[in-house]
Structure formats: C-alpha cells, structure tokens
Amino acid sequence: MKKIMNAPERFVAESLEGLVLAHEGLLAFGGGRKFVRRRVLAPGKVAVISGGGAGHEPLHSGFVGRGMLDAACTGHVFTSPTPDQIVAAMDEVDTGAGCLLIVKNYDGDVMNFEMAAEMAAPRHAVETVIVEDDAATGPAVRSRGRRGVAGTVVVEKLIGAAAEQGADLAALKALGEDLNGRIRSMGVALRGVAVPDNARETFVLGPEEMEFGVGIHGEPGLARTRFADADAIIRQLGEAILAEFPPGLLAAEGLRPLLVVNGFGGTPPIELYLAHGLARRFFEARAIMPARALTGTFVTSLDMAGLSLTLALLTPDQFALWNAPVATPALGW
Amino acid sequence: MKKIMNAPERFVAESLEGLVLAHEGLLAFGGGRKFVRRRVLAPGKVAVISGGGAGHEPLHSGFVGRGMLDAACTGHVFTSPTPDQIVAAMDEVDTGAGCLLIVKNYDGDVMNFEMAAEMAAPRHAVETVIVEDDAATGPAVRSRGRRGVAGTVVVEKLIGAAAEQGADLAALKALGEDLNGRIRSMGVALRGVAVPDNARETFVLGPEEMEFGVGIHGEPGLARTRFADADAIIRQLGEAILAEFPPGLLAAEGLRPLLVVNGFGGTPPIELYLAHGLARRFFEARAIMPARALTGTFVTSLDMAGLSLTLALLTPDQFALWNAPVATPALGW
Known part of the structure; x- marks a missing residue:
C-alpha cells in the first residue's frame, strides 16, 4: 500500500x-x-495531556490548542508513547494546577501513562481518565474494558473546555468518569490497513466484504459480512451502539445525544456526509434526536477505508462545554 | 471500489x-x-455563488457560510450543475448588490454558468471569475486555459472575504483576475478513482506506479512514473509549480506565498502533514518562504489517493482577506 x-x-x-x-x-x-504543546500556555488551569500511538491523526496532536489539550505525546505507529515522553510533557505544561491525563483503553497506553503518573507524582498532582467507548468490545468480548476509539474526541473536547473554564482536577476526573458510561462508538472497515514498517495489511478484505467492530489499529473486527448498501451499514452500526447503552439511559430525562461520524482515513467527505444523513434518519426514527453533530476525519487508522458512528448522551452543561470556543488544528469554532 | x-x-x-x-x-x-445556501443571508453584499460537479467535497457546498460563499450548486458526480440550478441560486440569494460567480475552468461548468448568467441578466448584475490554477495544463498542453483545481479554495476564500467587507462586483471580478495569474497547483495520484455509476476506475495504477499532473475528475495525468519516496514526490510537484509562474513573479516585491496541501479524498492526515513539512522545506530551500499554510482535505476526486500542492502569491491586502473570519462547514477561524 x-x-x-x-x-x-x-x-x-x-x-x-x-x-x-x-x-x-x-x-x-x-x-x-x-x-507537541500549545505555543502559549494558560497559567493556573489544569494541564490536559493526552497521547497514544501515531496513525490516528489528527488525534491527538491535532487537538492541542485553546479549549482542548495542552500537550499530546505520540508514539510510533500504533504504539504507546513512552513514560519518558509523558513525564516530559507534564514537567513542561503543568503550570501549578496539576495534570489530567486522557488515555485510550489499550494495555500499552494504560501501562505507560500509569508509569508516567507514578514517576511524576512527587512533582505533580495527577488524575487519569481512561476512555472506553467501543461498543464492539463490551464485557462479553474483552475483560479489560472497552477500547477507546472515536469517542475520545468528545472526551478531550469536554474536559478541555471544562479545564479552560477553571474546573479543578477532581471535577475533570469526575466529568471523564461520567462521560465514559454515556459514549458508545462502532466502526466498520471497507479496506484494511497496512502499517508502514512491514507494508503488510493487518487484514485483507475482498471486493465484496466488509468488517464490523474493527478497532483503530487494524485489529480484526467482530464479524466479516457481505458488503451492503449504506442504509444497511448504518443500521448495523446504529443497532450495535444502542444495544451497548445501559437500559433506560437513552430515554433518561435531561440527556440529549451528540452524533459523531468519523472517517478512518481513507473515506472521503462525500461518503461521510451521506453517512451522517442516514445516521440521523436511523436515530430519529427511534426517537433519538441528536442535538449536535460532528462529521469528518478525526480518529483514523492510517488510511483505512471505513467509518465509525459515536453517540454521546450529554447533559445541558456538557453541551455548553461542547459549544465552548475551541482553536486547534483539527477542531475550531 | x-x-x-x-x-x-x-x-x-x-x-x-x-x-x-x-x-x-x-x-x-x-x-x-x-x-445549498447560507441559512441567513447578509443583505447588501454581493452574493458569491459557486458550484460544479459532485465528487469534490467539501468543495463547494462545504464552503458556504459567513465570509465565503452564499450558495453552491452541485451537479451529478463530475458533471456540471444545470443553468436552471444556478439561476435559482441567483434569484434566491442576490439581495440587490449582484452576483459574483466562481467557476472552475472546465467546458461544461463554463458553458452552464455562462448560460445561467445570460438567463439571469435581466434581473441580476452578474460577473464571473474563471479559476485556472492547474500547472499540469499550461498553454502547451491545453488550448482552453488551465483547469481549476485546489486553488479554487483560495479564490473562494479571498473573494468571499472581500464581499463580506463590502467590495462591489467590479472589485471582486478584478480580485479574481488578479489571483488567477498568481496561483498554481500540481497533483499526484497514488490510486485512481471509480465513479459510482459504473464502478470502473478511470485509470488503474499498479502497486509501484503513481501519476503526476492528474486532474480532479479521474483525467489521466501528464506522466506515469515509478512510485518514489515523499521527498521525490514533493520535489516533482514543487518544481512543476515553480516552472509555471511567470518569470520574476516569485521574487516580486510585496508578494508572499500561501501554501496549500490538499488531499484528494483517500489520503489520511498523517501523510498530508508529512507532505506539508517537506513542501515547506522544498520551497524554503529556494528562498520561497510561505507566510501562511493550509493542510487538509478540501478539493477531492471522490476517494482518490494522492494530493496536490498549491502556491498562491498574495499581497498583504490579500493575506488580510485570507485571515478574515470564516464560518463554513469545512473552513473556520
């Protein structure tokens, strides 16, 4: 490739x-x-730091900026950053209010961020939020918790906005834990992904195949099926997401959905927007009315063709955080 | 596909x-x-209208909004919108100051926008700017002028900003003509493109081939060569661009370059940013110092893999237009 x-x-x-x-x-x-860090830090606020393997761009470095991250640490492709990188970021961007680490739930990332937090403990107040949104990796599939996928953008945006508004470390940690139970994502691949080191595709799909429940590192998915039309694809993604919310949550008073359509790197805008329209119809037909939407290429798996849907059930306060100004390379309003 | x-x-x-x-x-x-139009029009300003075939998203509809377009007309994939669509847009979004049409230089687009301008002439003051930035289609290659490719984003941004600031129809037309001689683009494809109607790729590249000088409709390029490393690709694109500027213009007093790295739809952010860094190095080594940059997926050819570079030589006033606020789906600051 x-x-x-x-x-x-x-x-x-x-x-x-x-x-x-x-x-x-x-x-x-x-x-x-x-x-990668903000050029100009905002003294007195909690430093929000994330990171992970490369290959997911614009995540995470593309979300560094006002209203989102203070620093992002990038490892090799699909490989966690080292504790040394993470400690260096904490030392440089913590202006005194402590560090909130946002970590996608993968063993390597969790281990290295934990190690970094321990190494930095003598000098920094640190809390960690582990993102777990992948509907394809519920408890029946994976004992170590759900993987963190495109919902990470929502977590980084909301925590970044809250930090910008002066929330302290404990409040940011509580926000992250609150969000974790209310964000679910599901992805489909139309074409696999080749990592640059060996140029071998991690999985190969035939011209009439697609794979549901894929991760963002070329992990095999839950089911390989015959390629279908967009309505059928969206229905399968949407149903998988809805099935993974706790009963009653979707109808809970005071929660409204945010809908994210995320391209995996090789899927063009014409298809992403089409998917957004069909996803809206899918959810609205089930009386789930997205209050806000985000469509684009945010959390990739190199140049994999395919996309994911994310539904985040947010309180009015959390929507206010979503709507708060943000100025980063990949997200700005 | x-x-x-x-x-x-x-x-x-x-x-x-x-x-x-x-x-x-x-x-x-x-x-x-x-x-597609702005939800809320700005009365009294010139209406800026563009359009073209689908398959180039986010161009043009994704650039409708404050500081850019008032309306965009979309045809079928790689097919011009009809005069009827364009006239309907003029009738609905012209609030009295006339219409500036921005048209990429393709026979079908030029013909249909011209016909629409004639049909609307009794009711609307109309001027047209034809975008001609493709370095691959200089006079030696094509007698009907250069094709309009990714430089269209620069033209739409600057004319949109000038219209927002109250420039009249004649001034916008003059701005467009001024820009045409100072924007050049060049593209390379790593993988061809299949149009949805027939699912046949318009050109097929082998695993070790790439094609320089491609257009954005699956047109064959100027040269098919052996796939090479990124430095060699950027050098070839950069040299083609520099060769197509009139002698002396690159060193002209008062002009500074804007550099655009544009993905064709199937190229992920990690590669586009890499290309941006190498393009900066390429131009700076030749004493061409980009003052501003834009990197992302703006003018696509469905899901074609590949990218284009655009260099626009702008005056300080034109940079002020570039920096002016913009709020559209695909461009915002």
Whole structure:
C-alpha cells in the first residue's frame, strides 16, 4: 500500500514536524521533540495531556490548542508513547494546577501513562481518565474494558473546555468518569490497513466484504459480512451502539445525544456526509434526536477505508462545554 | 471500489442532505433543493455563488457560510450543475448588490454558468471569475486555459472575504483576475478513482506506479512514473509549480506565498502533514518562504489517493482577506 512517506522510521517525526509547521501560531514542539504543546500556555488551569500511538491523526496532536489539550505525546505507529515522553510533557505544561491525563483503553497506553503518573507524582498532582467507548468490545468480548476509539474526541473536547473554564482536577476526573458510561462508538472497515514498517495489511478484505467492530489499529473486527448498501451499514452500526447503552439511559430525562461520524482515513467527505444523513434518519426514527453533530476525519487508522458512528448522551452543561470556543488544528469554532 | 452509498442515482442528494443536517445552523437547502445556501443571508453584499460537479467535497457546498460563499450548486458526480440550478441560486440569494460567480475552468461548468448568467441578466448584475490554477495544463498542453483545481479554495476564500467587507462586483471580478495569474497547483495520484455509476476506475495504477499532473475528475495525468519516496514526490510537484509562474513573479516585491496541501479524498492526515513539512522545506530551500499554510482535505476526486500542492502569491491586502473570519462547514477561524 503506497504512502506519502520517506522511510518508516521517519514517518511519524516528519508528519509531526509538518503539523507544527502548518500551525505554528498554535503549536510548538516540547523539549527534545518528545511531545507537541500549545505555543502559549494558560497559567493556573489544569494541564490536559493526552497521547497514544501515531496513525490516528489528527488525534491527538491535532487537538492541542485553546479549549482542548495542552500537550499530546505520540508514539510510533500504533504504539504507546513512552513514560519518558509523558513525564516530559507534564514537567513542561503543568503550570501549578496539576495534570489530567486522557488515555485510550489499550494495555500499552494504560501501562505507560500509569508509569508516567507514578514517576511524576512527587512533582505533580495527577488524575487519569481512561476512555472506553467501543461498543464492539463490551464485557462479553474483552475483560479489560472497552477500547477507546472515536469517542475520545468528545472526551478531550469536554474536559478541555471544562479545564479552560477553571474546573479543578477532581471535577475533570469526575466529568471523564461520567462521560465514559454515556459514549458508545462502532466502526466498520471497507479496506484494511497496512502499517508502514512491514507494508503488510493487518487484514485483507475482498471486493465484496466488509468488517464490523474493527478497532483503530487494524485489529480484526467482530464479524466479516457481505458488503451492503449504506442504509444497511448504518443500521448495523446504529443497532450495535444502542444495544451497548445501559437500559433506560437513552430515554433518561435531561440527556440529549451528540452524533459523531468519523472517517478512518481513507473515506472521503462525500461518503461521510451521506453517512451522517442516514445516521440521523436511523436515530430519529427511534426517537433519538441528536442535538449536535460532528462529521469528518478525526480518529483514523492510517488510511483505512471505513467509518465509525459515536453517540454521546450529554447533559445541558456538557453541551455548553461542547459549544465552548475551541482553536486547534483539527477542531475550531 | 466500495463506497458508503445506497444507489448511484441517490449518492449526491443523500450526501448533500447529510451535509445540511450536520450544519443546519449555517446551511439550508435552496428552493427545490437545487442548491445549498447560507441559512441567513447578509443583505447588501454581493452574493458569491459557486458550484460544479459532485465528487469534490467539501468543495463547494462545504464552503458556504459567513465570509465565503452564499450558495453552491452541485451537479451529478463530475458533471456540471444545470443553468436552471444556478439561476435559482441567483434569484434566491442576490439581495440587490449582484452576483459574483466562481467557476472552475472546465467546458461544461463554463458553458452552464455562462448560460445561467445570460438567463439571469435581466434581473441580476452578474460577473464571473474563471479559476485556472492547474500547472499540469499550461498553454502547451491545453488550448482552453488551465483547469481549476485546489486553488479554487483560495479564490473562494479571498473573494468571499472581500464581499463580506463590502467590495462591489467590479472589485471582486478584478480580485479574481488578479489571483488567477498568481496561483498554481500540481497533483499526484497514488490510486485512481471509480465513479459510482459504473464502478470502473478511470485509470488503474499498479502497486509501484503513481501519476503526476492528474486532474480532479479521474483525467489521466501528464506522466506515469515509478512510485518514489515523499521527498521525490514533493520535489516533482514543487518544481512543476515553480516552472509555471511567470518569470520574476516569485521574487516580486510585496508578494508572499500561501501554501496549500490538499488531499484528494483517500489520503489520511498523517501523510498530508508529512507532505506539508517537506513542501515547506522544498520551497524554503529556494528562498520561497510561505507566510501562511493550509493542510487538509478540501478539493477531492471522490476517494482518490494522492494530493496536490498549491502556491498562491498574495499581497498583504490579500493575506488580510485570507485571515478574515470564516464560518463554513469545512473552513473556520
């Protein structure tokens, strides 16, 4: 699979350099290029730090900026950043109010962020939010909790906005835990993904196949099925999401849905918008009326073709956080 | 090639519906769903209207909003909108100051927008700007002028901003003509594109091939070459662009470059940012110092893999227009 790339070992570093150059008003490299940070910090607020493997761009570095993250640490493709990177970010962007770490629920990420939090404990107040939104990895499938996928954007936006408004570490941690039970995502792949190191596709789909329940690292999904029309695809994604919410939550007083349609990297806007329209119809036919929407390419799996739907059930206060101003490379309003 | 689609004949309509639903605060359908318009018009300003075939999303409908377009007319995939659509848009969004039409230089688009302008002449003051930025289609290649490709985003942004600031029809037309000589783009495809009607790829590239000088409708390019590393690709694109500027213009007093890296639909952010970094290095090594940058997926050819570079040489006043606030689905600051 062809990539715009010089060499696998320089792929991530050269991409991060391009990101920072393209947004040099907002972004800067941290010391030793171990992470990407806001060019200008906001003293007194909690530092919100995230990170993970490369290959999910614009997540996480593309969400660094006012109203969202203070720093993002990027590992090799599909590989956690090291504790050293994360500690360096904490040391540089914590202006005194402590650090809130946002971590997608993968063993390597959880382990390295935990190790970093322990190493930094003597110097920093630290809390961690683990994102667990993947409807494909409920308790019956995976004992270590759901994976973190595109719902991460919602968590980073809301926690980032709350931090900008002065919420303290405990309040941000509580917000993250509250969100975790109310965000579910489900993805489908139309074409697999090749990691740059070995150019081998992690899974290969035939011209008439698709795969449901895929992750964002080329993990195999739950079911390989015959390729179908968009209505059938959206219905299958939507039903999987609805089935993974606790009973009663969808009809709970005071909660309204935010709908995210996320492309995995190889899916063009014409298809993403089409999916958004069909998803709206799917949910509205079930009396689930999205109050806000986000459609685009936010959490990728390199150039995988496919998309995910995310439904987040938010309180009015959380919608206010969603609507709060944000200025990052990949999200701005 | 698999697409998120129900049926070819509903592909464009369902995608436009999703776009409008996803951005219903900004957008609305015009009468008869013939075009997409701003939900709230700005009376007294010139109406800026564009359009073209579908398959280039977010161009043009994704650029409707404050500071950019007032309406966009979309045809079938890779097919011009009809004069009827364009006239309907003029009738609905011209609030009295006339209409500025922005048209990419393709025979069908030029013909249909011209016909619409003639039909509307009794009721509307109309001027037209034809965008001609494709370095692959200089006079030696094509007698009907250069094709309009990703530079269209720059033209729509600057003319939209000028209209918002109260520029009249003659001034907007002059701005467009001024820009035409100072914007050049060049694209490369790594994978061809299949139109939904026949599912046949318009050109097929082998695993070790790429094609330079491609258009955005699956047109064959200028040269098919062996796939190479990113530095070589960027060098070839950059040299083609520089060769197509009139001698002396690159060193002209008072002009600074804007650099656009545009994905064609199937190219993920990690590769686009990498390309941006290398393009910066390429141009800066030649003493061409981009003052601003834009990187992302703006002018697509369905899900074609590949990208284009655009260099626009702008005056300080034009940079002020670039920096002016904009609120559209696909561009906002």
